[in-house]
Amino acid sequence: MPNPRNHPICGVCANKLVKNGKTSAGRTRWRCKHCGSSAIQTRTDSAKKADFTSFIAWLTSTQPRGDFATSTRTFTRKIQWCWTVTPGWLRQAKSMTRSCSTAPTSTAGAC
Ligand SMILES: [Zn+2]
Structure with a gap:
């Protein structure tokens, strides 16, 4: 299961992207065969x-x-x-100020 670092994965459906030509800036354009979304990966x-x-x-x-x-x-x-x-779980924890118990233990001190 070779998965080279420079081979991106679709941000929409997580399938492997295939090369789809280049942008005018010379960057490789990637396209998802599965859902049709395209992406440009930068270094x-x-x-x-x-x-x-x-x-x-x-x-x-x-x-x-x-x-x-x-x-x-x-x-x-x-x-x-x-x-x-801001990690996703932290954003969630902040928006749920009432249910502190659902936050990871690392933030327990704040409760
Ligand atoms: Zn996709």
């Missing part, structure tokens, strides 16, 4: 995804930042934008 997207994965790995581990990049400073810079991302 920034996959790099960001990797950074965010490291960010989560670091948050949920006790390892120092330096273990996730070439240096602590590099890692701090790479994941800076991740702090501004």
Whole structure:
């Protein structure tokens, strides 16, 4: 089941996308055979995804930042934008202020 990193998956139906020519900017255009939606994958997207994965790995581990990049400073810079991302479950928890018990344990202190 080869799934190369640069082979995107449809954001609508999660099927594999197939190459469908190029955009005027020279980027590969991808198309979903299943639902017909098209997408353009940029390198920034996959790099960001990797950074965010490291960010989560670091948050949920006790390892120092330096273990996730070439240096602590590099890692701090790479994941800076991740702090501004609001996870779906957090948004949900905020909109359900009454039912604190449904929020993950990490936010239990706020209740
Ligand atoms: Zn699709």
